[in-house]
Amino acid sequence: MTNPNGRxxxxxxxxxxxxxxxxxxxxxxxxxxxxxxxxxxxxxxxLFNEYAGRPSRLYYAEKMTxxxxxxxxxxxxxxxxxxxxHKINNVLGQALLAxxxxxxxxxxxxxxxQHGVATATAAAxxxxxxxxxxxxxxxxxxxxxVYRMRLLGAEVIPVTSGTATxxxxxxxxxxxxxxxxxxxxxxxxxxxxxxxFPAIVRDFQxxxxxxxxxxxxxxxxxxxxxxxxxxxxxxNAIGSFYHFIEDKSVRLIGCEAAGRGIDTFETAATVNTxxxxxxxxxxxxxxxxxxxxxxxxxxxxxxxxxxxxxxEHAHLYDTGRAEYVAITDDxxxxxxxxxxxxxxxxxxxxxxxxxxxxxxxxxxxxxxxL
Amino acid sequence: MSNIKKAFANGKAFIAFITCxxxxxxxxxxxxxxxxxxxxxxxxxxxxxxxxxAEGTVIQGANIRALAGGITTDKxxxxxxxxxxxxxxxxxxxxxxxxxxxxxxERFISACRAIEIDGLILPDLPFEEKDEFLPLCRKYGxxxxxxxxxxxxxxxxxxxxxxxxxxxxxxxLGVTGARSEIKTDIASIVNAIRKNTDIPCAVGxxxxxxxxAKKMAAIADGVIVxxxxxKILEEYGKDAPPYIGAYVKxxxxxxx
Numbered sequence: 001m002t003n004p005n006g007r008x009x010x011x012x013x014x015x016x017x018x019x020x021x022x023x024x025x026x027x028x029x030x031x032x033x034x035x036x037x038x039x040x041x042x043x044x045x046x047l048f049n050e051y052a053g054r055p056s057r058l059y060y061a062e063k064m065t066x067x068x069x070x071x072x073x074x075x076x077x078x079x080x081x082x083x084x085x086h087k088i089n090n091v092l093g094q095a096l097l098a099x100x101x102x103x104x105x106x107x108x109x110x111x112x113x114q115h116g117v118a119t120a121t122a123a124a125x126x127x128x129x130x131x132x133x134x135x136x137x138x139x140x141x142x143x144x145x146v147y148r149m150r151l152l153g154a155e156v157i158p159v160t161s162g163t164a165t166x167x168x169x170x171x172x173x174x175x176x177x178x179x180x181x182x183x184x185x186x187x188x189x190x191x192x193x194x195x196x197f198p199a200i201v202r203d204f205q206x207x208x209x210x211x212x213x214x215x216x217x218x219x220x221x222x223x224x225x226x227x228x229x230x231x232x233x234x235x236n237a238i239g240s241f242y243h244f245i246e247d248k249s250v251r252l253i254g255c256e257a258a259g260r261g262i263d264t265f266e267t268a269a270t271v272n273t274x275x276x277x278x279x280x281x282x283x284x285x286x287x288x289x290x291x292x293x294x295x296x297x298x299x300x301x302x303x304x305x306x307x308x309x310x311x312e313h314a315h316l317y318d319t320g321r322a323e324y325v326a327i328t329d330d331x332x333x334x335x336x337x338x339x340x341x342x343x344x345x346x347x348x349x350x351x352x353x354x355x356x357x358x359x360x361x362x363x364x365x366x367x368x369x370l
Numbered sequence: 371m372s373n374i375k376k377a378f379a380n381g382k383a384f385i386a387f388i389t390c391x392x393x394x395x396x397x398x399x400x401x402x403x404x405x406x407x408x409x410x411x412x413x414x415x416x417x418x419x420x421x422x423x424a425e426g427t428v429i430q431g432a433n434i435r436a437l438a439g440g441i442t443t444d445k446x447x448x449x450x451x452x453x454x455x456x457x458x459x460x461x462x463x464x465x466x467x468x469x470x471x472x473x474x475x476e477r478f479i480s481a482c483r484a485i486e487i488d489g490l491i492l493p494d495l496p497f498e499e500k501d502e503f504l505p506l507c508r509k510y511g512x513x514x515x516x517x518x519x520x521x522x523x524x525x526x527x528x529x530x531x532x533x534x535x536x537x538x539x540x541x542x543l544g545v546t547g548a549r550s551e552i553k554t555d556i557a558s559i560v561n562a563i564r565k566n567t568d569i570p571c572a573v574g575x576x577x578x579x580x581x582x583a584k585k586m587a588a589i590a591d592g593v594i595v596x597x598x599x600x601k602i603l604e605e606y607g608k609d610a611p612p613y614i615g616a617y618v619k620x621x622x623x624x625x626x
Binding site for chain 1: 419420421423424426427430437442443444466467468469470471472473493494495496497498499502516517518519520521522523524525529540543544545
């Protein structure tokens with residue numbers, strides 16, 4: 001392969017227009033420099049801790065644990081970060097990197113709106129211009145986040161092309177980037193797109209598994225039996241898995257959105273129902289028809305409503321290191337209500353997909369596992 | 371001489387882009403014939419893709435109309451096979467990497483040879499990824515066309531040295547679609563290319579008027595027009611072919 005660094009097994013790569021090639025090459029060079037720069041890392045850690053509120057709590061869900069038969073359940077509370085999700089980790093990293101590269105404008109796609117809000121927040125903090133592309137359908141189902149982005153000074157552009165959801169927002173952000181590159185950084189929100197984005201986003205999100213490992217060793221003196229996370233593009237999941245990949249005893253389980261079921265067309269479970277393809281700059285698994293036309297996917301959750309999955313997940317699946325299960329809308333809604341009533345924690349509907357699987361596994365495992 | 375080179379043997383080349391199946395294949399056939407009769411030197415046939423990330427709204431619309439009409443890669447192959455019985459003008463496919471990859475690269479590229487498609491333009495396959503399809507394109511004698519953009523700069527020599535068929539110079543930043551003005555210094559891009567290869571250079575993206583075509587042709591070996599033609603299809607639908615013929619004639623006349 002011409003560019004071995006951009007690959008995860010056979011997945012990944014840089015399938016993008018020539019117009020963007022120098023931009024991603026420049027980004028890779030800058031990232032390779034700054035990721036080893038102590039001053040950059042110190043600045044980022046300061047932002048994580050003082051601005052975003054890291055480290056996030058690893059909460060022992062005792063009532064849930066007892067109710068489900070004793071397998072210990074811990075919840076990594078990324079929802080307690082500034083702006084309410086894990087998205088801020090990646091965005092602070094990328095915004096800081098963009099600023100070092102002399103960029104003055106951030107563009108981003110968003111599904112549920114969390115990544116858009118995080119990008120708008122970082123742009124406000126760092127005095128950068130911000131434009132967020134959001135599927136028109138998502139601007140309706142996540143109207144509050146549109147309001148928050150605008151309040152933070154960002155311009156929100158509703159995308160009407162295609163299915164008017166996350167994939168179309170990504171397409172539109174890519175189109176915008178090809179038209180304005182010199183002052184603009186595309187702050188991609190997940191571990192997807194062309195190299196180096198999947199690696200950059202993973203590295204900034206890897207703080208999640210780094211903290212889980214430290215916190216769990218302190219609380220329990222051992223590694224977990226399983227780490228469970230929801231997967232759309234897969235940024236919170238790769239962040240949660242990353243520092244456990246070499247610990248083979250730890251099962252890594254990604255929960256995809258099955259929508260109305262993986263035997264229906266109304267699903268977004270890419271690994272479970274998709275096929276290998278090339279789209280949005282990467283080779284990976286995609287929901288598509290026999291001619292390679294990308295399928296209109298469906299999930300109750302705007303954040304998991306994406307027809308592809310990050311290339312590193314595709315590779316973890318190929319090698320059998322991680323498992324990918326499909327959780328239906330109904331299961332996610334049940335888990336959402338259960339967690340709210342049992343622990344007094346209202347999760348995102350995205351995360352509820354992971355909670356749903358944790359509940360299944362806990363009932364199966366009973367005691368002494370975590 | 372490769373068939374694509376023939377397109378540049380008749381003065382400055384006019385290259386017409388038409389999306390297959392917009393609004394149906396009969397119209398596409400008539401539009402292609404009309405364009406060829408009126409001086410088009412090369413036909414770029416678009417195979418629709420659900421998410422064409424390099425296209426502006428006009429060609430996006432054509433893709434949506436064609437797919438909504440039930441167009442598929444197999445139907446397009448049958449259509450070209452039929453068209454080739456009387457249309458001898460060089461032809462290339464323009465589509466996205468996944469359309470080729472998902473069909474099975476060898477199955478797709480060998481079919482191109484069988485139906486006499488001379489080249490392949492894939493805007494999401496940059497130099498770094500061309501090995502995905504290049505060995506198969508070589509095996510079946512289909513030219514894999516390279517693109518050079520206003521941002522290519524230090525990459526021009528590398529791309530030009532290995533280019534086949536013709537070089538597609540992207541005139542402007544952004545996506546396809548008419549522009550009132552092309553600001554890129556195309557002449558210096560062409561000069562940089564000329565130092566590395568003598569294959570023809572055609573300029574596309576944003577060209578719609580005879581004046582623009584004339585200006586670009588003074589610098590390069592040909593011009594590529596897509597959105598302006600697709601717009602005629604958008605406006606006139608099945609009645610578009612004679613209008614396309616008249617438009618192509620006005621453009622080719624400007625290049626003479």
